[in-house]
Amino acid sequence: xxxxxxxxxxxxxxxxFNKITVLDKxxxxxxxxxxxxxxxxxxxxxxTLVKILCGNHxxxxxxxxxxxxxxxxxxxxxxxxxxxxxxxxxxxxxxDLNAIENIFIQREKTxxxxxxxxxxxxxxxxxxxxxxxxxxxxxxxxxLISPISKLSLSDRQLIEIARALxxxxxxxxxxxxxxxLSMKEKENLFTIIxxxxxxxxxxxxxxxxxxxxxxxxxxxxxxxxxKKIADEPAQNMCVENMISLxxxxxxxxxxxxxxxxxxxxxxxxxxxxxxxxxxxxxxxLHKGEILGITGLxxxxxxxxxxxxxxxxxxxxxxxxxxxxxxxxxxxxxxLNNKIAFLPAERKVESCFLEQSLKWNMTIASLNSIQNxxxxxxxxxxxxxxxxxxxxxxxxxxxxxxxxxxxxxxxxKVIFARWFIxxxxxxxxxxxxxxxxxxxxxxxxxxxxxxxxxxxxxILVSSEEEEVLGICDSIIVxxxxxxxxxxxxxxxxxxxxKYYSQVKAD
Numbered sequence: 094x095x096x097x098x099x100x101x102x103x104x105x106x107x108x109x110f111n112k113i114t115v116l117d118k119x120x121x122x123x124x125x126x127x128x129x130x131x132x133x134x135x136x137x138x139x140x141t142l143v144k145i146l147c148g149n150h151x152x153x154x155x156x157x158x159x160x161x162x163x164x165x166x167x168x169x170x171x172x173x174x175x176x177x178x179x180x181x182x183x184x185x186x187x188x189d190l191n192a193i194e195n196i197f198i199q200r201e202k203t204x205x206x207x208x209x210x211x212x213x214x215x216x217x218x219x220x221x222x223x224x225x226x227x228x229x230x231x232x233x234x235x236x237l238i239s240p241i242s243k244l245s246l247s248d249r250q251l252i253e254i255a256r257a258l259x260x261x262x263x264x265x266x267x268x269x270x271x272x273x274l275s276m277k278e279k280e281n282l283f284t285i286i287x288x289x290x291x292x293x294x295x296x297x298x299x300x301x302x303x304x305x306x307x308x309x310x311x312x313x314x315x316x317x318x319x320k321k322i323a324d325e326p327a328q329n330m331c332v333e334n335m336i337s338l339x340x341x342x343x344x345x346x347x348x349x350x351x352x353x354x355x356x357x358x359x360x361x362x363x364x365x366x367x368x369x370x371x372x373x374x375x376x377x378l379h380k381g382e383i384l385g386i387t388g389l390x391x392x393x394x395x396x397x398x399x400x401x402x403x404x405x406x407x408x409x410x411x412x413x414x415x416x417x418x419x420x421x422x423x424x425x426x427x428l429n430n431k432i433a434f435l436p437a438e439r440k441v442e443s444c445f446l447e448q449s450l451k452w453n454m455t456i457a458s459l460n461s462i463q464n465x466x467x468x469x470x471x472x473x474x475x476x477x478x479x480x481x482x483x484x485x486x487x488x489x490x491x492x493x494x495x496x497x498x499x500x501x502x503x504x505k506v507i508f509a510r511w512f513i514x515x516x517x518x519x520x521x522x523x524x525x526x527x528x529x530x531x532x533x534x535x536x537x538x539x540x541x542x543x544x545x546x547x548x549x550x551i552l553v554s555s556e557e558e559e560v561l562g563i564c565d566s567i568i569v570x571x572x573x574x575x576x577x578x579x580x581x582x583x584x585x586x587x588x589x590k591y592y593s594q595v596k597a598d
Contacts, residue, residue: 098124100264100295101121101159102121102158102161103120103146103155103156103157104156104158105118105120105155106118106121106142106152106154107119107155108145108150108152115138116319117319118155118320119319120324123264125293126291126294126295127295127312128286130298130300131143131297132300132301132313132314132339133317137339138318140268142316143179143268145157145166146264148172159177173260176262177262177263177266178256178257178260178265179267179268180254181268186252189242190240192241192252193220193223195241196259197219197223197259198256200259201214202219203215223255230292231251231285231288232284232285232288233251245278246274247278250274254289263294266297266299267296267298267299268299269300269390271300271302271305279305286309301389301593303332303335303594307330307335311327312324315335317338317339317340332594336587336590340587348534349537350541351545353382353541353545356380356381357380359414359549360378360412360414361376361378361412361413362401362410363412364411365410365411366408366409367400367407370396371393371394371570371573373410374410375575376575378518380547380548381548382566383563384566385563386551386554386560386567386568387554387560387567387569387570388570388576389594391572392573392593393574395437397570401551402421402427402432402520403421403424403426414430431515432519433516433518435511435520435521435522439504444503445495447494449491450477450498451491453507455476458514476513480509480512484505484509484539485505487499501536508536518549519549519550521540521552523553523554524540525556540552541563557586557589561585564581566581567579567589569592570593577589
């Protein structure tokens with residue numbers, strides 16, 4: 094008889110992809126009825142570790158024990174049979190099915206003893222079991238009959254948990270479960286987690302909200318660069334301590350920065366609010382300034398700048414440009430007021446992938462390159478050639494489809510598109526996402542050259558290092574509100590991360 098105190102032991106787990114080590118002899122232990130907080134920067138190894146546990150990846154070395162018994166997890170179905178379930182941030186439910194159907198998918202109850210395809214489903218039995226799970230295990234009452242597409246995100250999350258419990262999950266992994274929940278929904282989830290603990294379910298809780306980790310978890314494990322850095326009782330940890338362990342080194346000077354004269358206010362946002370997105374946002378942008386807006390996923394910064402550019406309507410508040418109140422209710426309103434916008438998903442929202450580099454670069458400025466009769470091809474060709482040289486865009490031809498360019502060069506083409514329109518304010522959302530280091534540096538140089546001409550930039554980025562390295566001022570948002578307004582040269586990475594974790598007053 095095995096008397097191990099741990100329901101799960103992962104010992105000396107190592108994993109490499111393309112000869113790059115992503116996990117290096119990592120150890121993780123989990124007791125019955127314990128909540129373990131797993132934290133680390135992006136790329137620290139959290140996802141790889143739990144994917145090994147869930148059967149998505151095979152480990153290269155090390156051993157895994159469930160209740161003291163050494164096992165090899167072959168695939169995801171094997172992991173589920175062992176009592177291991179994961180709830181991802183992007184839920185894996187079928188939107189057109191109801192709660193009962195989602196819980197019993199591929200495990201349907203039939204009225205006959207056989208499991209043939211023609212056996213009628215025992216819908217009454219499935220409904221009774223589902224109601225029992227929600228009543229006795231989760232202590233909630235939700236709509237089991239409507240398609241889940243009509244339910245709230247928190248209810249859908251509870252259905253995921255119920256599905257895991259129905260499969261007899263002993264170990265439940267929650268990956269960023271609160272990212273899109275309201276405060277009330279989060280409180281309900283935490284109550285359910287406490288109940289599951291009492292029932293003996295063990296939970297691995299992954300979150301960038303470090304204050305939640307401290308409040309909810311019994312122990313906290315920190316990963317950095319594929320190694321376990323710390324494993325301590327939650328009562329011995331604080332947010333500042335966790336951030337220091339996660340970072341492990343000072344922010345390197347890898348961002349080009351030049352002194353640019355900061356002028357008067359060109360944009361003032363006063364008490365801007367949008368239901369379920371952001372609330373009471375007030376800030377100013379100055380001539381020649383790079384203003385960074387950062388925060389964790391779901392903090393509201395993306396929705397905020399979409400409203401400033403007129404993509405999404407705001408509910409209340411004021412937008413003031415050059416001391417004059419403006420009604421920015423559409424993209425045309427923004428463009429007419431010399432505001433340009435680069436969205437985060439360039440391949441979906443910016444690039445016309447089948448069209449040429451030239452077409453993509455000039456599509457927003459056709460009016461300015463027309464003669465009295467039609468498009469002035471000579472003027473267009475000169476303009477495109479100049480920007481290819483100026484931005485050092487690598488391409489075989491201006492007629493090449495933009496999809497054939499690298500991510501960095503695609504981004505340069507979109508920069509050129511807006512530079513040609515001569516905007517006074519440029520809003521950039523995750524401008525260096527998915528591009529290599531050298532391309533990032535070139536993008537930073539473009540931003541600096543732009544503000545040296547007296548223009549202004551709002552830079553929205555989830556990378557705190559980027560915001561610190563390139564911006565003059567930094568707004569940190571948390572759960573739809575501003576939690577800090579900082580001067581870049583007077584703050585540091587730890588402070589920015591701290592305010593991204595801590596709820597605004």
